Amino acid sequence: MPYKDKAKQKQAVNRAVQKSRGRVLQKVLQKTDKNNVIPNNVIPEEVKSVIPLYRYIDGKKVMLDKVPAGCRVLSDGQVWKPKYPIKEKPVVESGYIGVAKFLGDDEKRTKLRSICQALSVKKLGPHLSFGHGGPTMDIVSEMINIVEAK
Numbered sequence: 001m002p003y004k005d006k007a008k009q010k011q012a013v014n015r016a017v018q019k020s021r022g023r024v025l026q027k028v029l030q031k032t033d034k035n036n037v038i039p040n041n042v043i044p045e046e047v048k049s050v051i052p053l054y055r056y057i058d059g060k061k062v063m064l065d066k067v068p069a070g071c072r073v074l075s076d077g078q079v080w081k082p083k084y085p086i087k088e089k090p091v092v093e094s095g096y097i098g099v100a101k102f103l104g105d106d107e108k109r110t111k112l113r114s115i116c117q118a119l120s121v122k123k124l125g126p127h128l129s130f131g132h133g134g135p136t137m138d139i140v141s142e143m144i145n146i147v148e149a150k
Helices: 006-029 043-049 095-104 106-121 136-150
Strands: 054-057 060-062
Touching: 054 106, 095 106, 095 136
Parallel strands: none
Antiparallel strands: 054 060
């Protein structure tokens, strides 16, 4: 049904285009990871035809075929690189692994044994842990006794 008012017709066309772009983009974003980065940095063909990907470089609009590494795709197809990229947290090893490294070396084990003995004299072994979230020092002294018994 044709519109009598050109402004209303233009608004209706814009709404329809935005709806179709949104549906296609939602299908693609379902296949992305938690940071809305498309895997393998390759855009599916159905998205290229509906939503052109672009990025502003030095104030100029540059059309893209694929998303560069670390970039995100916004809802209008603009490719955006975050100012502060998401940093991966380093893997923190558990305290038991740290103790195992000390138990394997004779010199470190003797130093650790003397520390555990000094703490047990003052009855602080159960209250202090080896590293952050590691075993308490009384457990460490038991581990040292087991290793030395073998």
